[in-house]
Amino acid sequence: MQKIVVKSPTRVDLAGGTLDLWPLYLFINGASTVNVAIDIYTVAELTPHDDSTIVLESADLKLRKAYSNLQEALADTDPQMILLQTQLRYWMPKQGFTLKTSSQSPVGGGLGGSSSLTISLMKAFAQFCGKPFKDVHNMVHVAHNIEAEILNTPTGTQDYYPAASGGINVLHYSYDGIEQKVLPVSHTPLAEKFMLVYTGKAHHSGLNNFEVMKDSVVKDPRTLQALRDLKGIAIETEHAIRAGNWKDLGGLFKREFEARVRLAPEFSSPEIYKLAEVSLQNGAEAVKICGAGGGGCVLVWCPPDKREGVANACQKSRLPGDGRKTRRSPVKKKTTKKTAVKKTAASATHAGDVHRFIGLSLGGGKTDKACLAVLEYYPKHKKIFLSRLVEKIKSDEVHSADFKIQEVIRQYHNEIDLIAFDVPFNLPVCLQSDDCCTSIEDCKKPHVKWMWDYTRKLHKKKKPRKLFTPYTQRCVEMYVSSELEEPFILQHAMGANTAPLLARAMYLKRSMKAKCIEVFPKLSVWRLGRSLNVMKSHLRFHKHAIGGDESRREILHALSTHNVAFVYDQDVKLMIENNHAFEAFICALTAFLSFKGGTEPRPDGFPSNEDWIEFPRVNVRWEGF
Template sequence: MKISITSPTRVDLAGGTLDCWPLFLLLPRRRCQTVNLSIDINTNVELVPGKDSVVHVAISDYNYSKTFNNLDELLQCNDKALVLIKEHVAFWMPQTGFTLTTQSQSPVGGGLGGSSSLSISLLKAFSKWQERPLEINKLVYLAHNIEARVLQTPTGTQDYFPAAEPGLHIIDYSVEGPESEILKPDATYLQERMVLVYTGVPHHSGINNWQVIKESIARNQNTLSALEEVADIADQVAQVCRQGQWNELAPLFEREFQARVRLSAGFSSPEIEQLRGHVLQAGAKAVKICGAGGGGCVMIWTEPDRRSEVLQACQKNNFQVLDAKPVVRPQE
């Protein structure tokens, strides 16, 4: 038996950081929303159950390959490349060995939720092998807690939903926890207007988010005010998405950029500012920083008739344009 799982990553359109507990509980409002779109920069997991105790792990992104005599030997190995995989294996504790191969198309530190997508792929693969089906909220809950153990810092949950089920997710956060509403918009329309670019500098989501959490708990009024602005913009983006009024996104992306810079000085970077200047001059409508910022990927929003100029501006200034398309239906 060979189990193959593919999961998308995501572009966050609005509300990121609010998905980190307890931030969505610290504002006067009763609920917050985040908006995320699945994209076809995928993670892939192949799991082949064994007949003995031998475990073989291959991680394509790191050119890593190693064989272990048994599960304990794997769990005691301190190789950095194994940190995430070991936490998943420790949760499942299978009774036999296996061969596990993983691959991620996302740049490391890209801000696209690559490690979150990989966690979903791993959970789906092992749950299929162990015949323990997991519904979407359970998948998200497990993945989020496993990654918190790996990162040793609080983590959000928005990245896992678009990895677990393709679509445009409007995720509602309240005292009841997260609940996702999944829209299936016109993927071609969005693809014609989205350009995804890697800045060349990895980001570190845990650092920026943890700083915001600490300042919010300390009741820093500038931080709380910026968070409230981010939440208000996310509500408007969610409404735009529900109504399909896509031409209203650009000014909301610009407002969110300003609110996020207020929230964390590390949200932007010299590379992001340089890219932003070039593409806006080329006719782009807006720039949306992916994830917690500070580097990683940027989504450029442009009208189709200016797309070629925007692409040329990116390439001329040595920014890597990623081949990314929205995913609103299960992938083959």
């Protein structure tokens, strides 16, 4: 069998987006969506082998994995492989192969890139395994179920049709299912008036669609009215396109923008509002949010003679931290011009609509224990969302684990409020200065004096076994061991177990522009758990090899019950199985509390030149956030 190459387009939704999400369209007596395939593609290349070996390559993830057989591929625990593994479980191919995937769409671009790639994979495997689909609806049904399993969230279906069929897709949703009509793109003004702009900020369709779904289920009248308005606009858009009344689209796009923001403010963002303002001031007729909005790409509907001016204005007026790109006429297959803008430092509020916190749980640089969590806070709606969880970050033959951590953080540009480490990232004060004392007995420095006072106070209660060593330990380690409601043993910063991790944290911190804090996960878990009435035994043993998973399950269940944060089920399962992933999440959550003033301040008299760790106040009041 020859190499199989499948190339599928992505799409821009012209009207009716979100209405394809089951069962939303049933709440408003059916719905329509209109979208168009564009020349931004995903590609799947499948080369058969004569044996059982499997090689999986992703150009976008810069990832290559080789396995001796299918069972070994399915057993891989790397979370980056979940998309391909889910496809393998569905197809269960009998023969080995090499699969290479790539996508021209930016991650979080709002162009249906993941759905397009899913279609590319399904077409390739259907040909490879000799199992063709009976029609496009059958393929879309399977693709939508596979992606729902991967994302662990409700998914729509409109994104798959343009990837499978191309052209302008008009989709009708009713009791009987989905009806598809494909209209030609040729001889339309789409290529002339269509300009695609990437805002430089990834969108989060899971969060936006989840909010709409939740509000619709509880019959929120404002949400349901916005859905009905979107339905009406989609019907008018279909009629305008069928009748060739292209001049009407500008007005329809404006109405769609307004209705979508009423549906959920998160669909827009300061980047999108700014882009809309600049575009309209420079001659554009309308701006259309792509996909679930909140970032990603935006369609600018613009007369041909105004397009260059609009494009230049969008480039010049970018928001801080915005790596904006414009792409002209993506509907038509022809050479297009791309212009990238160098990113600049973000402002302190970085758009103000979302605050982002990163938690890092570090293991040794040569292990696979490092995990990273990204927590996002939407102050307008008082929502906390675990948007990303990366586990088992390890080195490969090309890139170090440290490089991979830095790459993940760089994807957020400078739009990060705090980065929380679970280990120290500064040397003890005694090792930071050349002005050294000859002995601790004669030292007059504030931190050593504090250690002496602390030690003498302990002498009155119980004589310490050993004298302190200010070149290996810090004041904060002594403080938490006896001054809180329970003793918490924090390893010495330069102790045998912690020193290599401190060195790694110092190395990573050098490339980080965001403020960094130190978190002691065990103490944070204790304070958080007590505020949520979790049993003390679960809080004490969450790290244990035996029973630790059940403790983490109870803690996460309490966080969910009290609506502390929205976490996808797949991430909950991951944190139950992997304590390092759990502690990365706890670090990020503690960073959020620090941002909101919910952590303990330094005690009176604590040396100002000494590090302090962030941990929650007693009895955190979550309803205030």
